[in-house]
Amino acid sequence: MKLTPGKLTGLKNVADKRGVIAAAAMDQRGSLQKALAKEKGAEISDAELQEFKIVVSQVLTQHASAILLDPEWGLPAAKARSKNSGLLLAYEKTGYDKTEPGRLPDLLDNWSVKRLKEAGADALKILLYYTPTDGDKINDIKHAWVERIGDECRANDIPFFLELVGYEEGVDEKGFEYAKKKPEIVTKSMAQFTDDRYGVDVLKVEIPINMKFVEDAKSFAGQKAYTKQEAIELFRRTAKATAKPFIYLSAGVSNAEFTESLELAAESGVKFAGVLCGRATWKDGIPIYAKQGRKAFEEWMQTEGVKNIQNVNERLKAATPWYEMYGVRSEAELVGA
Numbered sequence: 066m067k068l069t070p071g072k073l074t075g076l077k078n079v080a081d082k083r084g085v086i087a088a089a090a091m092d093q094r095g096s097l098q099k100a101l102a103k104e105k106g107a108e109i110s111d112a113e114l115q116e117f118k119i120v121v122s123q124v125l126t127q128h129a130s131a132i133l134l135d136p137e138w139g140l141p142a143a144k145a146r147s148k149n150s151g152l153l154l155a156y157e158k159t160g161y162d163k164t165e166p167g168r169l170p171d172l173l174d175n176w177s178v179k180r181l182k183e184a185g186a187d188a189l190k191i192l193l194y195y196t197p198t199d200g201d202k203i204n205d206i207k208h209a210w211v212e213r214i215g216d217e218c219r220a221n222d223i224p225f226f227l228e229l230v231g232y233e234e235g236v237d238e239k240g241f242e243y244a245k246k247k248p249e250i251v252t253k254s255m256a257q258f259t260d261d262r263y264g265v266d267v268l269k270v271e272i273p274i275n276m277k278f279v280e281d282a283k284s285f286a287g288q289k290a291y292t293k294q295e296a297i298e299l300f301r302r303t304a305k306a307t308a309k310p311f312i313y314l315s316a317g318v319s320n321a322e323f324t325e326s327l328e329l330a331a332e333s334g335v336k337f338a339g340v341l342c343g344r345a346t347w348k349d350g351i352p353i354y355a356k357q358g359r360k361a362f363e364e365w366m367q368t369e370g371v372k373n374i375q376n377v378n379e380r381l382k383a384a385t386p387w388y389e390m391y392g393v394r395s396e397a398e399l400v401g402a
Contacts, residue, residue: 066391068399070268071222076387077396078357079131079151079224080339084386084396086143086312087378088151090343091121092139092190094159100348104355111138117362118142118355121347124366126150128374133190133341135159136176143185153226153341154186156214161194167203168194168232170210178217188215188224190269190341208263214340215264215306227339228269228314229254244275244290248299251395256306267387268311269341270328273303277330284319284322294327307394310338310387318374331383338387346373347358366375 068076071328077198080086082129094114100115101109115138122142126132131151134143143152158177160166170193178189187317191214198399209228218225231250236243239344276282278290291299302310313330315323323345349371 066399067223067401069219071399072224073399074311075151075187075224076266079153081130081159083384084338084385084388085381085384086131086310086339086341087129087381087384088133088153088312088339088341089121089125089129089346089374090132090133090314090341091118091142091347092155093343094135094137096159097351100351100353104352107249109355113384114138115141116359119145119357120328120354120363120366121370122146123371124398125346125374126362127372128378131187133343133371135182135275136173137179140147140184151187153183153190154219155190155192156181156228157193159189166234167199167206169203170181170194170208171182172214178214178221178223179362181215182223183219186223188226188266189218190228190229192228194232195254195257196231196233196250197257198233207256210256211265213332215262218266219264224266225264226267226269226341227258227263227265229258229271230314230316231342232273236327239275239277240292241288241347244278245276246273248273248303252303252306253310254372255303268307268309270303270311271316272313272323272330273299274324274326276322276329282325283328284325296329297333300330301337304333304335304337308390310390312339312341313337315342316342317344320345320376324376327380327383331380336385336390337383338390339384340377342374342377346370346377 086109093312119142124145133153135155242312274296277286279287350365353365
């Protein structure tokens with residue numbers, strides 16, 4: 066396995082010295098706007114959204130190998146990040162069209178991979194809502210969409226991170242019924258996009274189980290979908306589905322729940338390459354900013370926010386350098402494509 070110079074450099078830039086991707090995520094847009102407005106009791110301006118992102122970036126990138134931002138409101142935050150922290154930029158529009166079946170994705174109108182790279186991106190990220198059970202009509206559209214982006218990233222020699230978020234129409238993705246189906250959805254999605262035709266360099270995937278339904282977990286909410294040993298086996302099964310480096314996303318759960326899930330991943334022995342962790346580090350600061358303003362939010366981030374990311378980083382001692390998924394022991398062995 067060899068990597069082109071741009072892809073290799075980009076991956077090195079978003080990883081730490083060990084080769085682990087210890088990245089923060091701050092590309093939320095519509096959902097963040099709504100959450101802030103709800104707490105403030107008023108609309109949130111573009112300037113306020115940018116300011117929130119700037120504070121998160123300034124603080125968290127002191128402790129993160131990279132940060133994921135959006136080009137719509139996140140570019141000032143990109144400039145505010147630590148000089149030692151890499152930059153991933155999102156390429157997709159926030160949310161999806163609820164009037165059409167299949168949660169079909171769309172790209173930002175005024176951006177291209179070339180433009181994102183010119184804006185300073187070390188790597189490119191898209192989010193795709195995906196479930197193998199949607200059928201060929203919907204999924205073939207999504208497969209072709211990812212192929213196009215993969216080709217665009219190849220042409221611009223920049224790493225391509227694909228974020229996969231599972232779902233099932235009519236089912237609560239946080240509930241018990243979906244918790245039973247989630248491992249298979251995660252596994253089949255990872256297997257699908259491992260194929261080289263898609264050009265994906267790193268898969269950003271969900272924790273394959275819901276910790277609230279793991280018997281004997283600290284996060285256990287009372288209804289069992291899996292025993293702890295079954296959960297460990299499900300971590301292993303999903304990890305075997307891909308030959309690509311993969312990292313875990315926090316999916317909006319609490320810091321305590323996300324760190325516990327990373328501990329279980331470590332116990333299972335899977336070779337995950339790190340995390341792209343967003344809301345589990347900063348979401349509890351939303352009411353602070355909305356009601357008390359920037360200074361109070363900065364103080365909260367410098368204490369609680371830092372504590373949250375350090376909790377995650379502590380669990381990343383069990384992570385594996387991204388390049389080892391390619392069967393090599395150092396990045397140097399990948400030079401030469």
